[in-house]
Amino acid sequence: MKITSKGQVTIPQAVREQAGLHPHSEVEFEVRANGDVVLRRAPAAVSxxxxxxxxxxxxxxxxxxxxxxxxxxxxxxxx
Incomplete structure (x- = not known):
């Protein structure tokens, strides 16, 4: 999987389904000390x-x- 010139990647459908990510879902990233990046669903925003x-x-x-x-x-x- 490649990163586009705009810094975008496509999350594979199987991963989206397993993580419960839907269109317009908010996500957050964590960069760990070893360089690994963790993607997770962000907590639901309160209106x-x-x-x-x-x-x-x-x-x-x-x-x-x-x-x-x-x-x-x-x-x-x-x-």
């Missing part, structure tokens, strides 16, 4: 919306949001 909800979870009650419009609530979530 910014999920992060916003995690940030405010448990910090407010429904009473705080009573009468709040959608735009105001979104500004609250986005900080």
């Amino acid at each position: 910014s919306v999920r992060t916003a909800f995690q940030r405010v979870r448990g910090s407010a009650t429904a009473a705080q949001f009573k009468g709040m419009g959608t735009d105001e609530f979104m500004r609250f979530l986005r900080g």
